Structures are given as structure tokens and as C-alpha cells.
Amino acid sequence: MDNFTYCTPTKYIFGHQAEMNAGTELNALGINSVLLCYGGGSVVRSGLLDRVEGALSEAGIKFVKLGGIEPNPTDPKVREGIALCREHGLRGLLAVGGGSVIDTAKAIAAGVPYDGDFWDFWAGKAVVTQALPVGVVLTIPAAGSEGSGNSVITLLDGMHKISLRTDFALRPKFALMNPELTFTLPPAQTAAGVADMMAHIFERYFSTTPDVQVTDRVAEGVLMAIIEEAPKVMASPCDYQARANIMWCGTLAHNGICGTGRREDWVSHFMEHEISAVYGVTHGAGLAVVQPAWMTFMAHRAPAKGAQLARRVFGVDDPDDTSAALKGIECLKKFYSSLGLPLTFGELGIEHPDIDLLVRKLHENKGQEIGGYYRLTPAETAEIYRLAL
Numbered sequence: 001m002d003n004f005t006y007c008t009p010t011k012y013i014f015g016h017q018a019e020m021n022a023g024t025e026l027n028a029l030g031i032n033s034v035l036l037c038y039g040g041g042s043v044v045r046s047g048l049l050d051r052v053e054g055a056l057s058e059a060g061i062k063f064v065k066l067g068g069i070e071p072n073p074t075d076p077k078v079r080e081g082i083a084l085c086r087e088h089g090l091r092g093l094l095a096v097g098g099g100s101v102i103d104t105a106k107a108i109a110a111g112v113p114y115d116g117d118f119w120d121f122w123a124g125k126a127v128v129t130q131a132l133p134v135g136v137v138l139t140i141p142a143a144g145s146e147g148s149g150n151s152v153i154t155l156l157d158g159m160h161k162i163s164l165r166t167d168f169a170l171r172p173k174f175a176l177m178n179p180e181l182t183f184t185l186p187p188a189q190t191a192a193g194v195a196d197m198m199a200h201i202f203e204r205y206f207s208t209t210p211d212v213q214v215t216d217r218v219a220e221g222v223l224m225a226i227i228e229e230a231p232k233v234m235a236s237p238c239d240y241q242a243r244a245n246i247m248w249c250g251t252l253a254h255n256g257i258c259g260t261g262r263r264e265d266w267v268s269h270f271m272e273h274e275i276s277a278v279y280g281v282t283h284g285a286g287l288a289v290v291q292p293a294w295m296t297f298m299a300h301r302a303p304a305k306g307a308q309l310a311r312r313v314f315g316v317d318d319p320d321d322t323s324a325a326l327k328g329i330e331c332l333k334k335f336y337s338s339l340g341l342p343l344t345f346g347e348l349g350i351e352h353p354d355i356d357l358l359v360r361k362l363h364e365n366k367g368q369e370i371g372g373y374y375r376l377t378p379a380e381t382a383e384i385y386r387l388a389l
Helices: 018-028 048-058 075-088 099-111 187-205 213-235 240-254 267-279 283-299 304-313 321-338 355-366 378-387
Strands: 011-014 033-038 062-066 092-097 134-138 150-155 160-165 174-177
Touching (some): 011 018, 011 240, 018 174, 033 048, 033 099, 048 092, 075 099, 075 150, 099 134, 099 150, 160 267, 160 355, 174 240, 187 213, 213 240, 213 304, 213 321, 267 355, 267 378, 283 321, 355 378
Parallel strands (some): 011 174, 033 062, 033 092, 092 134
Antiparallel strands (some): 150 160
């Protein structure tokens, strides 16, 4: 196990009517004005936005609204939000939604006190040292952004989709998590969220760091819980306990606990970011295609961790590591398929992907060799993309 520092300052309020605590939590932080960020029609149609606005008004919190944040969020909304915060002198942000809304709020929070272009942080030209505080009302369990310091934004000029990772600066101050808010999620969105949270665990689980038995077992336990609970949610969308378990799994998958003391990978995420940047697909659905392809490549080159996953999580009984790893991948693909997730580019709706473009953009953004588990060249990432055809 490697040395590590772990701090998760997010306060989680979980359960029935958790969203009604928004004003109270902002007051406790000394925040009297926020930019209220949200996406499309669901939070409006469901009445959630009205309830949150009521909670803010009752607590005496001034708010300015920024709606219309779309999946795979882009820089124009970030710039609009920064301008609104500066114009109205807002002291914090409240994100009502899933990962795209939360990531946008984080980018705005980083950009408001910064003199330069907020994209400097994503481009690696500057480091976030201060940011406005962010609170969250979570509606989609998937990205885990409610408990992480990460934010993924696409720069439209050149379609560069980049993940910024911070240890502390952009972690939300609080996350209000009511599983009932997820009852009306479409099945495809629920399934994509499951693939996303599982991928967050896989990115940490596939590690070359030795002697990480504790985090291996934590990761395996959360994966097994997801595999057990996801079919219940798909069969009975209003099963509160199943929804609650899936929602908390999404947080544990990405709040850093599964990655303590170990080297992480993240290549599957990087590769999917290029797919969703170019083709606009749902991130979790793209991961369901890329992750098994990446695992298949690894089964023939560095199979030990994949074999361990297959034996411990999927119950594969095979003494040969490569064979065991490949059988585990088939189990994973069968699980994804049972949720209605795509397994190939074609099933993702991309009949003829431009693999050369994807590889070029990937390595322009991330370097000529990438990966923490196994170093990959452009020729090798191209091979992984082809495995997903």
C-alpha cells in the first residue's frame, strides 16, 4: 500500500425529503446567495425545483437561476455562470441534478475567483487553489460528482473533453440525497448510471500497487452490491431500498475511498471521453462499450487483476489467469446486456467510428503513453477501440 492523504469534507444528508435541507445547510456555511444550477425539464416537471426554491426562500437565501445545462456539459454554460456569479455577487453554488449539472457548478466555482480563463485549470496551465463553495441536490446516481473533487467539461473549440481532478478544492460542501428523486429515471439512464459507477471502481481496482487487500475488498463489495441491486431497480423503479443502495454505491464508487493507497488507471474513462465528445453519446453507455474492450486487451497482457475480479466478484473457477479474466469479462458483458446496455460501437449507434480521430484526440489530450495499470501507445489504444467494434 502506498502513502496517502484522504479527506472527504462533504456532508451527506441521505433519505426522505433530504432536498428540503438546502437552505439550512447553506446558512450553516454562512452562504446567503447562490447560483442555482439545473438541467432540463425533469426537475421542473417533478416540482423538485419549486421545492428547493421554497427551501432557499424560507432560509433567506438569495438565488439566481442557471438552467438548461445539458449532458456532456460544455464551456459556454460555465462562462455564463461565471458572469452571473460576478454580476450578482453570489457567494456559492447549488447544483440540482446529476453529474453534468454538478460538474458545471464546480467549473463555475473555480472560475469566479480566477483572473484568467477557467479552462486554464482543465488545460493544465493553472491549479485550483480557491473556489466558491458548492452544494448538491442529487437526482441521478451515476457520476459520483456529489462526493468527488472532479469535474468533466468539454471545450467546444476543438471538442476537447477533459476531466479535472482536485483533492479538496472542488469537493461539494454538502450533498442532499433522496432516493425518491430517482424513481422516475428512464431505464436507460438508470443502466448507464450503473455502468458509470462500476467503471469508477474498475479504474481504481486495476492497479499495480501491491498489498491493497482492504481497498480490493471494499471495491469488490461495492461491485457485488451493485450487481445485486441493479436488477431490482430495473424491475421495480420505485423500490426505495434498492434505489437507496444504488445511490449510495454511486457515491462510494467515486468519493476516493476505493482508491486510497493505490495507483489508479483511468484509461477507459479517457477513451470514452473522446467518444462522447465526438459523437455525443451517454457517458455510462460509452463506458459499457469501452471497459470490457480494455479488460479484454489486459486479459492477454496483464491478466492478474482481471482474474482476481472474475474469481471474487463473478465466482469464476478457473486456475489460469487469462482464461479466468476472459470468463469474468463475459460475465460483466452479460450483466450489462441484461440492463439493456450496449456492448459495441454499433449498439451505441456508431456504425463506422473514426478510430484514427479518436486515437489522435486521446493522445493529444493525455500524452503519447497513458495508463496507470499498463502503459498504452496510440497503436494499442487503437487496438482497444477496434475490440469494441
